[in-house]
Amino acid sequence: MVFENKFVQQRIEKAQLLKDAGFNPYSNECKRNTTIDKFLNVNSDINNKENKRDENRHYIVSGRIKFFRIMGKASFIKIEDESGMLQAYIARDNLPEGFYNNTFKKNIEVGDIVEIEGYPFVTGKGELSIHATALRLLTKAIAPLPEKFHGVTDKEIRYRKRYLDLIMNSEVRKTFQTRSKVISLTRRFFEDKGFLEVETPMMHPIAGGANAKPFVTHHNALGIDRFLRIAPELYLKRLIVGGFEAVFEINRNFRNEGMDATHNPEFTSIEFYWAYKTYKDLIEITKEYFQYLFEHLNLPTILPYGDMEVNFENFTELPLIESLTTVGGIPSELCNDKDSIIAYLKSKNIAVKPGMNLGQLQGELFDEFVEEKLINPTFITEYPVEISPLARRSDKNPAITERFELFIAGREIANAFSELNDPIDQYERFKDQVDAKDAGDDEAHEMDEDFIDALSYGMAPTAGQGIGIDRLVMLLTNEHSIRDVLLFPAMKPIHHEAKTTEEE
């Protein structure tokens, strides 16, 4: 039963008593004329006034009751709206006859949403408050709020019932306000640079653009399966072929993989593609982008993240192979020899999968010995071609690609490269991926013939980049779980008894 809890029952009764007394427990008549933060700002001068009050000022504020202190014939309550918290002084003799004793004290309680009419004054203890001349119930809460001091701390409740988390933990709202700002600033930044925001399909006939397992869904009318997209990349590049020169898309990707502190099955990224540019230009625009974000979010350029301090004034570039030695401390002579790397990894007790090529092994060295040491923003460049199936080869050295990944606080934040636009090279690389897939790699790419077709019409030299928005927000808000920057993170369903027995 949904409403069987005794506290809920009690509150439903109170709602009925209010209804019987002529008060609609779900009234729609809102007369609010100011928000709480405005009230507090506008009336900050009250403390200097005679009697510390001004009965000529008249306000109506609304909010949820968070504290309720009855002191006999008068009470203090605190109400909270989106902008802040305000104390109200509710005295019997300032309210209609009988309202205080019969209605307010008996049937109004913590959790209810009310509207308070009155004038500003400062209490004996010095708190700017509203002196109520009227109080109206707007919404009766029939579920009791969690404990007023500790609030909700249980992560499971906080994620499953985010609304409760938001009611009880106002700093959580700030995280999501920051997230929202990051997204709108990102949109504005790229629009101001002349990029066009586009929307490409989320249901793909072939899941491409990344190495990941897709979700499968079904189109009934066509009788065919579709994949939820794992990346928008291949569609955005088709648009560059079509003649758009700067496009971006901010939206969700879906990957059918494990969940942990940095992975949610659906996550938000921005990908942008820029014709007649190279990854060098992307390094510059990325620096500019971070500067823009920090400026508009008012963040300090030396940003704390956990135990770390990240200096955002100091972006550096470092070729991957060089980083193995200078950051990872790996002897440089073994970094270009397969067998030496395998021996080195084994000597460090790291399992090496059979059949890895040189590029993959270098990537392995980087992941093991370098990545977590890159605290200040670092563009790692010159990725081996074997681990960059969609990136353009360097003209000087065909074994490496014109690519970078940006690392901050020991984590990858962005991935970018000059795009491969040679259709025959792309075809060969897809074929290698198909072979890998046949050999059991279920994250390898499939052959996307239409994409090859598109490239064969000619794609202007283009640079493209992806940034994981969730992880970026984690970094900027000093959060350490992706679930704390997602309003409704993915959670397993709770199996009820009846359902479990049914399944067995």
Add this chain to the structure above:
RNA sequence: GUCUUGUUAGCUCAGCUGGUAGAGCACGUCACUUUUAAUGAUGUGGCCGAUGGUUCGAAUCCAUCACAGGACACCA
């Protein structure tokens, strides 16, 4: 996927080597017209995550399962 730690009242938490459940907040009743987690008095409130087992007896011991947190593996 593996390991590990949790799950007790609406919420935050106690509960010893097995003997039939405890606090604070909230809620009910009473007192109190300037409180700040208001205070004082008093009372109600529990299928101890689920299922099985051991035992005369299980919140407590064992097994399985569910969910969550953390770590590792994979990945963005």
